[in-house]
Amino acid sequence: MDKKSSMRFLSVSLLFILLFTNFMPLMANADAMVSQGNTRFPEEEPTSRIFARDRQVFKGYEGKGHILIENYGVESAEVYINGNEIKVDEVLKEKHGKRIFDIGEYTVNGDNTIKVLNVEPEGTYLDIHLFYPKIGIGNPEDVGFSNKKLAEIDDFINKEVEEGFPGAVLLVLKDGKIVKNTAYGYKLKYDGEKLLDEFQPMDPDTIFDLASNTKMYATNIAIQKLVSEGKLDVNKKVIDYIPGFTGDTRENIKVKDLLNHTAGFAASIKFYMPDNPLGEEFFSHDREKTLELLEKAPLEYETGTKTIYSDTDYMLLGYIIENITGQRLDEYVEENIYKPLGLKNTKFLPLEKGFTKDEFAATETLGNTRGGERDFPNIRKHTLQGEAHDEKAFYSMGGVSGHAGLFSTTKDLAVLCQTILNHGGYGNTKLFDGNVLDQFTKPSDNSITFGLGWDRAGNMDKVWQFGPYASNLAVGHTGWTGTLTVIDPKHDMAIVLLTNKKHSKFEDGKFEGDDFQTGLYGSIVSLVYEALLENN
Template sequence: MNRFIIIILALGIIMPWSSIGHATATSEAELALSNQSNPTREEKVKYPTLKNAGKPEEAGFSSQKLRQVDQLIEQEINNGFPGAALVVIKDGKIVKNTAYGYAKKYEGHDLLKHPQKMKVNTVFDLASNTKMYSVNYALQHLVSEGKIDLNETIQHYFPSFKDHPSDKIKGKDHLRIIDLLHHTAGFPSSVHYHNPVRAGELYSQDRSTTLEMILKTPLQNEPGTTVIYSDIDYMLLGFIIEKVTGLPLDQYVETHIYKPLGLKSTMFNPLNKGFKEKDFAATELLGNTRDGVISFPNIRTYTLQGEVHDEKSFYSMGGVSGHAGLFSTTGDLAVLLQVMLNDGGYGKVKLFDKETIDLFVKPSEMNPTYGLGWRINANDSMKWMFSEYANNNVIGHTGWTGTITVIDRENNLAIALLTNKKHSPVIDPKVDSNKFYGDTFDISQYGSIVTAVYEAMIK
């Protein structure tokens, strides 16, 4: 009889747990508390997890003013802007998670008769926000674990990274990881490795060869003398992470960062991992041709949807690079944002510690709007992105495809605005092939929406 009772009690514990599945508003740690085999044992959730706010007022927001945020974005959609998704979190609550407009409204230059509507689970090409949510999160994790020293030289990991007699500017021998993070290493902003006409002897459309070409790339400035925001810095940082961990960058972050957090839609090369084109916000209309004025070997000419737009990432890095290639949703980003607001963890998962975050968001002496990769609202030059209401310690980043994240640790507030502004014609390809119609809208400057969110907070 006693054995029978024990079996029934065991089943009463195991069966409900097996049917729970993925936790959304409640953390897995909280679920474990109510389903542990020893109910008398006290176990605390280490980090707060997100819950939906019943009403915005519960998190200090005005419902009426948040509707004004909706009206601002909807007006942009009515005026021709393609689409957007916005998530706002405060005090551990999801205050807003809303989709607007269309994930895809063009096929080539033709307007679709039935455009694909944007949804809250639409997946976006994060572009340079990849730098933060892949490389920075990975480095913050590895630094917290003592596996990476930011003052270690690049040459320590790649002995062939060194000055050559023909280099006009020397300094590679002593460049460190921290120099790459500060964007003071001296690299040019970009090298078009994928384009033989632009890259010359550095041309590569093979990932392993691209590493060799990056290591050979000459410096443009003397290290430590100027800040130049450079994709090359983060391409190289991604390779350093691979060297340290022994895993490809995508495998490392997806296994050690995203999966433990329960994220389902944050990954590189998602079309190879079970997703379909219809799951994504589309980007450029005619591949990477800028409406037909650019050409190089293997260039895509179709409307991009679910493939990373960035040319270096797609052609030269196989879609996996430290500077671009990550895809995500507002829901997944909310969790990643909360990790930063929580000083490094979520539920039972600890990724890094507060001391490491403080190190990464400390303003650079050379340019206080830069931390270690993170952009900082240190002066008026950043108002276009962070708004006039953000304090000087607010951090974030933007992405070329139309993405921005804002993290206000002092107010326990974070915002992610994802758009597909490049899903629009180029205004005049022969004059400026990088200027799209989607770039001309107020929403594309980000600050107007971030301002409206701050204004919606109840004083």
């Protein structure tokens, strides 16, 4: 077999595997299905407008999609996808039949319609489960990108690597397809201050310290899930979930104040340092003690009068999740969010859960010492690889916190991004309601660039993060270690840029990696949008 034939065989094999792995979970879990909308046809309480009955819109993609139909006594019915009747005779042969149907022949990108008519006999019904779209692998040109312009992004980032930028992985997800997942540079260049003789190359499966993207991929999603399940109300007060949260007007702070970063807390409390500005009373390298100290965290300004991005807000939100669920944050999100989605590389404390250091992008070269310029008890001085960089998360919260500590890969994050683009679900897993997501991603009362826990493009105030082309519906987050997410529903697109820009020399009060455009986010995001919008 020649090289060209071998590549063709490999491509076909990969396509078969992708289709097989996407379809089999639907069959395996057919008894526990969720759906994008109401599932019963005919509706139990139909409108008096006869041509508005038994019709729904669902999200789909061209050439992809499955529905599960369960029959409850129906002998005849007509089921239409985008006006095309699908043959459902085989499920009607059995009064309690159940079948999965491939509807890819009729689906389109975006909004699709389903209607179910003439269900007979009276009193019988069909349950139709509309699975959420799952991602696949695609050709950039098929979804509107210029391959030439995407290649120019590769050239740009690779040039910055040659000039000293450590490394990155860039993923682009469009119309349900990963059209780019490219690695650049190196996951490890230094052992302490020593430059290695041989660098460890970055690869697309490298696991990154997400830093504050933890707020989005763990805490926000968990809270949206709990709200959808009626277990948490963001309009209730924090004291309703943390009984010890009293004094200094804390009793008036609502959960949504934490999400909006308007609760009144300073940007950070340095629990990990005995000489922190609040005094030794607020020094803690013990997770339980830190949680107790959070109940006493002093306010810096009157609640609701300012918007100050604060890690303390999210440390408290993680605490709330734990009090509601009775599980530590990592246990809850890994069991109830990541596992149902099939995500195996999204973890807190990954080195304690079977991963090895060489799977990770390294961060700071000398622990948390900033080039040896600072010191505090138990400070790490080795090159960090697979350990949470954030000091509050690592030292004060045992590696598990609502504001930082999560690790992941671009591929895992693509699934979470698609869940957001799907308005709350993925495949046969529903995490939260679409209307809850709408509430969380709309502008806050104080700022168009903040939602409930989400960064918003909103206007040009965050062009450094979202670039100049993102729609005003785009949401996302950044992480101090060099991570970025942009999710743009208008373009049905997500951009995930994971870098290890802190894995560089620290001189004159800054990391060398911070000076490169790749680690400044906005330029790369802008170039990705141009590859789409300027593809003439």
